[in-house]
Amino acid sequence: MSTPTPPRPSELQQTVSRLHGELARSPRVDPASRQRLKELLEEIERLLGAEETAAAASAPPRLEHRLESLAVTFEADHPSLAGSLRQLTELLVSAGL
Secondary structure, eight states: OOOOOOOOHHHHHHHHHHHHHHHHTOTTSOHHHHHHHHHHHHHHHHHHHOSSHHHHHTOOTTHHHHHHHHHHHHTTTOHHHHHHHHHHHHHHHHHTO
């Protein structure tokens, strides 16, 4: 059985960029959820931009749990956004973030 290949940073960045775009095209997202998602995406972008592994390792715990919580929030009204959040969560976990 082979070990899955971790995602490339460019793949993670593309997913984050796609989420920014989806968020911009979703005017019905409530302001509090929109702000939570923006903050998480900014945090992820900082991690992706970290030059040292130690900086990435200092990521706040349970980032994936916070993303999943937002995905659940968006599930009914914004299923595409929820799916993208889950995809990002999987990529981050695969990358060890």
